Amino acid sequence: MVRRAAAQGNPGVRVAPSRGRGYLRPVVPNALSFAAMLASTCALIAALATPGRAALPADTLRGRVVDRTGRPVAGAEILLPDLDRRSVTDADGAFLVPNLLPGRYLVAARAPNHRPVAATVSVGPATPPLTLRLAPSLLQLEPLVVAGAPAPLQPLRAALPVATVARERLRRHAGVSLAHALEAVAPGVRSWATGPHIGKPILRGLGGSRVVVADGGLRLEDYAWSDEDGPAVDARWVDRVDLVWGPASLLYGPDALGGAVDVRPAPLPDPQAAARSRPQAEIRAAGNNRELGLVLDHEGARSAWAWRASAIGRRAGDYRTPAGPVRNTGYAALNGLAAVGWRGTRAQANLRYTRYGGEFRLLEAGGPTAEEEGPERKVSDDRLRLDLALLPGRWRWDARLQGQHHRLVERADEPIDAPAPHGRRETVQFDLALTTLAMDVQAQRRAGAHATTAGLSTWLQWHATRGPQPVVPNARGRGMGAVILHHLAASRANVAAGLRYDRRWLDADPHPTLGNPPTSLAWGGVSANAGLAWELHPGLALQTSLGTGWRGPNLFELFANGPRLGERRYERGDPTLRPERARSVDVGLRWRGLRAEGFVQAFALRLARAIYLERTGQQAVGLPVYEHRQTDAVLLGAEAFAEAELSPSLVLRIQADTVRSRRAGSDTPLPWTPPPRALAEAEWHGPRPIAAGRVLLAAALETTAAARRVAPGERPTDAYTLLHLRAGWEGRVGPVPLRVDAKLRNATNAAYRNFLSRYKDFALEPGRSLEVQAQVRW
Known part of the structure; x- marks a missing residue:
């Protein structure tokens, strides 16, 4: 699993060459290998994508989407997930997807207030028009599950513990924080919060770098640095979220011991169907923290090209609790996205640039006496990604390449010798930068009931630290991995199995302030999973799986040695930490019928050498000292979700999750183990149009149990129950589609403390908040 060398009396540490030109030697060969792999991959795909003499003629898939009475469904989305293509039906419910090679394709259709359908169709010269019939439904369902499997699957056929959060549910809670949005709608997902933004x-009681956040299947390397650095993903851009629980998520590499959160942006509009251009705008306002937001989107397609551009601006002040405002908790964020895609018969390519950035004010323990005296974090994340796909027949080749630069700067006001009001100045406390180059190459094959994926991945990283308070040393990391997954679909049983091997290297420079010597570390290990989904009855399936995985310690856990003013602690790492190893077992039931769907699943996870941060009882520079330590631990828990259409106008949803952790040899839990939580929501849809539009009313009760069984140094919290109300209207104002949603969070203005909030020791959670958003499309 791990290779270490000993030198200069430091067990577990190998002294690297002296700094100079030689210190780049561990990275340069890997950089050349990365460039060679990139060039060969692009050349292979370009060569295979070039039509030869025996190129097969292209065909067109045509059809209509109708309801159960035969009336056309306009605006329904037609999805071909194998090709990442999307089309939309016209006013007559008709659609076409041209330039398809002959073969079998999985086709799905979805539309608001209708039950989605999926079917496998054969495309050829004599393919008759396809008719997809949608039944009316108020359930917010997704037709397919993509994560964790070699090919898209219908939900009941998934042999691993996976779930999909539908676009509609996520949109009603979309904000600047992806974790907060998921916590409101997804069972088993909690948010380790630093204020509301x-x-x-957290999945199954595990967070930080134990949960991998991926963007369209490619993992992001951006948010494991500190408590106040979240995933650089704006929930407004997400079409759906695929969740994979436990260490079974082999496609995302090691580290995902708690699971993976894979955010999936909407596919670009299909350029082959028809030339079109569609702008839209959205405005958002919230009363509690005086938040204002504006979203501008534009997408279009012409000939073989498609594009999308989006910009999101948000600004908010201090949030308010029932006891008054909490100073220095506002933020300002400006995010942008630009994408262009090309679709051919045998190949396709997408290029996307994403910018996530903002200034987030932080509350220090006890709270500052004036707003300008508190610290603030400035975050910027820039990603450039290229996706290439080759579609020659039964084999599909994919290459995903990404460059990511993530920067985190903490500033604080310090007193200077000057008369008021100029007696303070803003200074940089630390300045961290992480640059990552990553590439993932996969080959997928379907043959009858069998689907196989084989992949190779590699990445390079550069960590740079600046500022008067060094947090971690400069370092360079690199890694590579190989994975193979197989899925067998029988008449009643679906079996999945996978195997992955990864190797990682880390080279850290010496730093006189931190006191670490030059250090080189290496880890390697195998991850594996196996699962079974057995159809007990039409619409009811039993799912069970086994998984094992590992995670190497990150740079902070190894080398941190200094004050963290934003977290109000003095943090010490341990360079002798060893990789964590997890083994898990899942058992669950899933059901999906005409009027109801849901799942209930239980898990047991054994975590060897779990790394955790614990208070030592010592003080350094006036701050409590925390150290990274290791222990074996066991986690047991369950997640459940159910929704049912009780009448043509009324839907009931229930979700719950619980987890219990225990360290080896004691009943002491791991830090930040969340208390049990349950949520029940009733949603009413008006049977008749009001003002030429559809009306929605909803009420939800969210109950969180008391956190009494806590780790040493953690503050217990009381139980609380919150009432949330929602209302919505969707229709047309003249020829323009308009949608308005309003939400009243914490309608009773309850005073409570969230156990998973970093502010729980000295501040209440937000009180009553009215949020309104309006969306218009042209």
Whole structure:
């Protein structure tokens, strides 16, 4: 699993060459290998994508989407997930997807207030028009599950613990924090929060770098640095979210011991169907923290090209609790996206640039006496990604390449010798930068009931630290991995299995302030999974799976040695930490019928050498000292979700999750183990149009149990229940589609403390908040 060398009396540490030109030697060969792999991959795909003499003629898939009475469904989306193509039906419910090679394709259709359908169709010269019939439904369902499997699957056929959060549910809670949005709609997902605008997802009681956040299947390397650094993903851009629980998520590499959160942007509009251009705008306002937001989107397609551009601006002040405002908790964020895609018969390519950035004010323990005295974090994340796909027949080749630059700067006001009001100045406390180059190449093949994926991945990283308070040393990392997954679909049983091997290297420079010597570390390990989905009855399936995985310690856990003013602690790492190893077992039931769907699943996870941060009882520079330590631990828990259409106008949803952790040899839990939580929501849809539009009313009760069984140094919290109300209207104002949603969070203005909030020791959570958003399309 791990290779270490000993030198100069430091067990577990190998002294690297002296700095100079030689210190780049571990990275340069890997950089050349990365460039060679990139060039060969692009050349292979370009060569295979070039039509030869025996090129097969292209065909067109045509059809209509109708309801159960035969009336056309306009505006329904037609999805071909194998090709990442999307089309939309016209006013007559008709659609066409041209330039398809002969073969079998999975086709799905979805539309608001209708039950989605999926079917496998054969495309050829004599393919008759396809008719997809949608039944009316108020359930917010997704037709397919993509994550964790070699090919898209219908939900009941998934042999691993996976779930999909539908676009409609996510949109009603979309904000600047992805973790907060998921916590409101997804069972088993919690948010480790720093105020209402920064959150890190927690799955099954595990968070931080134990939960991998991916963008369209490619993992992001951006948010494991500190408590106040969340995933650089704006929830407004997400079409759906695929969740994979436990260490079974082999496609995302090691580290995902708690699971993976794969955000999937909407495919670009299909350029082959028809030339079109569609702008839209959205405005958002919230009363509690005086938040204002504006979203501008534009997408279009012409000939073989498609494009999308989006910009999101948000600004908010201090949030308010029932006891008054909490100073220095506002933020300002400006995010942008630009994408262009090309679709051919045998190949396709997408190029996307994403910018996520903002200034987030942070509350220090006890709270500042004036707003300008508190610290603030400035975050910027720039990603450039290229996706290439080759579609020659039964084999599909994909290459995904991404460059990511993530920067985190903490500033604080310090007193200077000057008369008021100029007696303070803003200074940089630390300045961290992480640059990552990553590439993932996959080959997928379907043959009857069998689907196989084989892949190779490699990445390079550069960590740079600046500022008067060094947090971690400069370092360079690199890694590579190989994975193979197989899925067998029988008449009643679906079996999935996978195997992955990864190797990682880390080279850290010496730093006189931190006191670490030059250090080189290496880890390697195998991850594996196996799962079974057995159809007990039409619409009811039993799912069970086994998984194992590992995670190497990150740079902070190894080398941190200094004050963290934003977290109000003095943090110490340990360079002798060893990789974590997890083994898990899942058992669950899933059902999906005409009027109901849901799942219930239980898990047991054994975590060897779990790394955790614990208070030592010591003080350094006036701050409590925390150290990274290791212990074996066991986590047990369950997640459940159900929604049912009780009448043509009324839907009931229930979700719950619980987890219990225990360290080896004691009943002491791991830090930040969340208390049980349950949520029940009733949603009413008006049977008749009001003002030429559809009306929605909803009420939800969210209950969180008391956190009494806590780790040493953690503050217990009381139980609380919150009431949330929602209302919506969707229709047309003249020829323009308009949608308005309003939400009243914490309608009773309850005073409570969230156990998963970093502010729980000295501030309440937000009180009553009215949020309104309006969307218009042209």
